Amino acid sequence: MAYKVFIFILLMVTWVILSGQFDAFHLVLGLISCALVTSMSADLLFRERDAPVLQRVQEGWSLAWYFLWMLWQILLANIAILKLALSPNALQQVDPSIVHFKTKLKSNFAKFLLANSITLTPGTVTIKISGDDFYVHAINDEAAAGLNGEMERRIASIYRVESAAAGGKGDC
Secondary structure: OHHHHHHHHHHHHHHHHHHOOOOHHHHHHHHHHHHHHHHHHHHHHOOOOOOOHHHHHHHHHHHHHHHHHHHHHHHHHHHHHHHHHHOOOHHHHOOOEEEEEEOOOOOHHHHHHHHHHHHHOOOEEEEEEEOOEEEEEEOOHHHHHOOOOHHHHHHHHHOOOOOOOOOOOEEO
């Protein structure tokens, strides 16, 4: 129960900071929204419910650094796709493929984070997750080469209970 209270407080503080509205109407909307989100998805964020606060803070900082790294990767992928789109021989460079790999990540949230990170990176889309198997559409070999396991390793390092992922790709 303390875990759900922590998640609720975290969401409510975020709501107040981002909304900037302190009147009764907006605060009540925030309370209702945060209570609904907490009741529906409190299990998603952290795997171990009894972990110490220090570990939660470390995971939070690691996640923040991962998001910064992810923004950089999105920028690099956007540049690669822009070069592809503006290239005079773009059609010759487009060679779509389905890439299959097994993940070592165990928690559903870590897999969710990996799938969405792949999809947010231009040139790749996660099309199926079946257990530990990921299937990703890549627009060309350069985009497929970006599925080298680095994202998976970074996500695994956030949640120390996850084994360090070997990652890697293999074509279907």
